[in-house]
Amino acid sequence: MVALAVAATAAVQVGMWIRYEIWSDRINSQLPPEIAAELGRLEDAPKENTKRLHEIYTQYSDLFVSPTDTEDLLVQALLSLAIIPFVVVFALILARRIAQPLSHVVVAAESVSVGQFSTRAPVPKSAPAELQRLATHFNKMAQQLESYDRELHDSSAAIAHELRTPLTAAMGRLQGIMDQVFPLEEAQIATVLDQLVQIQHIIGDLQVLSLAQGDRLQLEITEFAVREFVDERISWAGPALRKCGLQAVNHVDSVQTLRGDRSRLGQVLSALIDNVVRHASDGGIVEVDFEAGDLSVELIVRDRGASILPDDKDLSRFFERFWRGEKSRSRHAGGTGLGLSVVHAICKAHGGHATAAARAGGGTEIRVRLPRAGMAASTGKQTI
Incomplete structure (x- = not known):
């Protein structure tokens, strides 16, 4: 003008x-x-x-x-x-x-x-640069909303399925006991309890993901010895490891320390070990290592199971909630489909990230990378 x-x-x-x-x-x-x-x-x-x-x-x-x-x-x-x-x-x-x-x-x-998130605004080449940027950023926003909406629908269906399965099993077992199809004994009660524990795990994982997504996952930052921390988590997973014949090896040096929320990072390591138990027990071994660089540290979990990462598409979806690889690496099944999503969320809350890669000769390597200096301690602690 x-x-x-x-x-x-x-x-x-x-x-x-x-x-x-x-x-x-x-x-x-x-x-x-x-x-x-x-x-x-x-x-x-x-x-x-x-x-x-x-x-x-x-x-x-x-x-x-x-x-x-x-x-x-x-x-x-x-x-x-x-x-x-x-x-x-x-x-x-x-x-x-x-x-x-x-x-x-x-x-x-x-x-x-009105909810039509697939709508896109055309970007005329003859329009001024500012209006082209406006239309482009609007389309990016609409694309992100469409992705969130699709994820919400998929997650809602997956959550309903994941909760319905153990709940139906528990109700069926209890109904069988009431109808005297099953005897009222400790083994039957333990079966029902296992299903209820699985529901509790699903709810806990969903709460962690919800808090992390809203940047409300509070962390209590401390410095702790990594080798002792890994030994503790391996010990907790001992019954599951022995049941599937897995040997756990801790390669962490005794002098290594880490700054972070010990409890949350414990959830991360336990989830990674549980992932090996469920999907890579045929490899016979799970190894935990730790590498410290100038700016970051890495907690590494390796297995020798049959890789479920045949291409980049699987790698990009590895930490999505409720996603499972099409090729299972063992005869073991189960899990909530949320464990690796929780790993990603807790890493992100620490200012880091997690990556997965296929190992030469078979197996998977998952690296949890965190800032070396750690984060400022939060004012409170959110208990899940």
């Missing part, structure tokens, strides 16, 4: 200049040819030829009559009126370039507001 205003002003000035050029040419055409030629030479150096110029202007004064101010204003007004249609046309074109992308974004926003 600024350029349009400048162009309109310049057009009026050019018109006035052309008018004075025409006036000058008319004077030269009425002068005798020799006088006109002499006047042109004299006007090239007016200071040196003042006297002769004055003589010519006086002699032909009737020709050198300048336009009046009224005439100038009239010509300027006519020029402005002639330019106005062009200004209006170009202004409408510019306004359309601005209004059309905005109207597309408005229509798309109305669709998104």
Whole structure:
């Protein structure tokens, strides 16, 4: 719009200049040819030829009559009126370039507001750069909302399934006891209790994920010995390890320390060991190691089971909630499908991340990378 205003002003000035050029040419055409030629030479150096110029202007004064101010204003007004249609046309074109992308974004926003998250606003190449960025960022927002909505639906269905399975089993077992199909004995009660414990684990994992997603997962940061911490978690997982014939090896040096929330990181290590128990027990071994760098530290869990990471697609989805690889690495099944999502959430709350990679010769290596300096201790502790 600024350029349009400048162009309109310049057009009026050019018109006035052309008018004075025409006036000058008319004077030269009425002068005798020799006088006109002499006047042109004299006007090239007016200071040196003042006297002769004055003589010519006086002699032909009737020709050198300048336009009046009224005439100038009239010509300027006519020029402005002639330019106005062009200004209006170009202004409408510019306004359309601005209004059309905005109207597309408005229509798309109305669709998104009623839940149609797949709607996208077109990004015209002819639109100003700012409006292109607006439409592009709106589309990114809509894409993210669509992803969240899809994840919400998928998660709701998966949560319902994961809770329904153990709950149905527990109710069926209790109904069988009441109908005297099963005897009322400790083994039957233990079976029901196992199903209830599984439901409790699902609820606990969902609460951790919810707190982490809302940046409300509070951490109690302390410094602790890593080897002792790993031995403790391996000991807790001892019955499950022995049941599936897995050998756990702690490679962590006794001098290594780590700053973080010991309880939360314990959840991480237990979840990784449990993942090996369920999906890689055929490898016969689970190894835990620790590497310290200048800026970060890594807690590493390795197994030798048959890899479930055949391609990059599996790698990118490894820490998604309720995702399981299509190829199971052992005969063992079960789990909530939330353990590795909890690992990712707790790592992120510490300012780190977790990665998974297939090992040469078979197996998987999961690395939990955390900032070396740790995080400032939080003011409180959220208990799950």
